[in-house]
Amino acid sequence: MEKRTALITGGGSGIGLTIARAFALAGVTPVLAGRSKARLEAAAANIEGAAFVPLDVTCEESVQHAFSHLTTAGYEPDILVNNAGAAATASFERTDIATWQAMLDVNLTGAFLCARAALPTMKKRGFGRVVTIASTAGLKGYAYTAAYAAAKHGVIGMTRSLALELAGTGVTANTVCPGFTDTDIVQSSIQNIVEKTGRSEKEALEALTKHNPEKRLIAPEEVADTVLWLAGERASAINGQAVAVACGEIM
Structure with a gap:
């Protein structure tokens, strides 16, 4: 995996930051992306070889600008980790349209926009990995999380469709579903x-x-290890899958 570059959205904290550290230890150059430049800068400063790019995954123009910057700077990603996300809770009847749309925007549309931007270069190179952090809520649903669960179900469906289109290109698309x-x-x-x-x-x-x-x-490191495996050369036969990291929780 050396000489590869990985773009991790939501990379300034939490699971995303843990994934970035795991990539760095594996010899991959991690590029942290997120809305807070200050947070990204501070996080990247503590990871050897890391870079960062401000990016709002819910804004098409921001995604296009960020990927253009990455191309100019020589950081076009071989690996994309769609980790940016948010979770809002409310009963179904108290879920307003703003909350519903916000959950779709960051958890689903954000993954779509970033994957669409990353794919041309990956396909041209004949290698690429798109790994999206979904959730067990995308496999079974939970009470009081209708908007979030709908978005995570959507991203799994999107990934499965994308995987079929990518077959034979050297690029794969998978989701990781932590509890x-x-x-x-x-x-x-x-x-x-x-x-x-x-x-x-x-x-x-x-x-x-x-x-x-x-x-x-679940420990963030357990999620990161799964992402690292899916991003590797030997995971080329893993495509369109939703991998649960959930201690055996029944879906």
């Missing part, structure tokens, strides 16, 4: 449960992990 992972987003969800229900943090955590046979959060 609840130990990130700031999940910690915020725990605090939200505590504030809204009066449960303790322990009880809130138990509620989130009740479907996990091991009754624990």
